[in-house]
Amino acid sequence: MYLRNSWYVAGWSRDIGAALRPATILGEKIVLYRSGGGSVVALEDACPHRKLPLSKGTLKDDHIVCGYHGLTFDGTGGCVAAPTQGRIPTAAKVRSYPAAERYGFVFLWMGDPALVDETLIVDIPNYDNPTWGRTAGGDMTIACNYLYVVDNLLDPSHVAWVHLTSFAGAKTDDTPLHIDLAANGVTVWRWMMDTAPPDYYARLVKFSGHADRLQHYECVLPSVAINKSIYSPAGTGGADKPLNERSYVNVSYNFITPIDETSSHYYWFQHRNTDPDDDAISQTMNAGARMAFEEDKDVLEAVQVGMTTKATPHLDLALDAGALRFRKLLSSRIAAEQAPG
């Protein structure tokens, strides 16, 4: 089940060029390419004749030529040539998906094109702020339902067991979690006071000694996870205090696109309030993120199998509260979208 009137990442802008690129999103086969004018075209990846994937055809003058009988479609999905026919069949149309490019990604609107709304793309504060740095980001496929990835990204507790070499650290195993509910998402957060930063972050913060550490794990509809870490000099952090001028802020943006019910395409980049031009830091952080996410992938693919083949009931723990409240919010929005009328 998916929320359809929403934007999903279909790929990195840098990967979409003048070549036909197939993708499966929400179980739908789509072909993407960039037109000569620079805009991204996204069409159903099927010729209306015998449903041969159009991605098996060729791109010619911004048009897709089907590799079976040459039916030719423009960037809106309209048929512009039907070489074997005297006249173009009126029903020769291919569904097209609204596309938008932001933050280095191509987003597709998977619902009713009449409802397309670019303001629904998640806002990333400071994206254009020249004092912030960001990583090149990465992506991977994970053989699990996308909501297991969301669960993981709303769960600050797992870092103490899954990410021993990176994000784990003092008090990540037992500090209580707070949950904030919003109209479009859920945030699970906690401050851990006066702790030594884990090695991954110790190299990045701009002060020495202990830190007050925030884990802010937020997920917004449909499946965008914003994981913010703040490290402030010990004694200056906390929910009731303004951000200290020496605080280090790192935000991991995670976009989870369902491929289908049992596989997901996970895209991410990280954004920090320091070292805007330091490529070495960006590369180190990018490599660290990928290593950690490989650890998640290993767990989540096994969770998918475990939950699909379980012989005895599973258990929900208090740490699942944020994830289950997000699932409930998403379910209610999907139900509202599917309600007749």
Add this chain to the structure above:
Amino acid sequence: MAQEKVSAASRVTFSVSNRTVDWDESFDNLLEFAEAQGLNPPYSCRSGICNSCMRDIVGEVTYVEEPLREPGEGLALICCSIPKGDVAIDL
């Protein structure tokens, strides 16, 4: 924040063990109260999401934390509720 003491005079009956005890407002919820009486109700999350602690109940409760799924009529999640008047729980 001062909370209205709606349950000041409540009496809690544990119907299986055939015991009635005055509700003690120092407890955060009925689950902790039952445990303090030596009972061992099943539980998991203790935060209103898993339904492991759901019991048959006669009477009304006030939720101190909103359950993820509203329990049906005659049922209560005792991990996140306090009595509202007299209640009887199948424990």
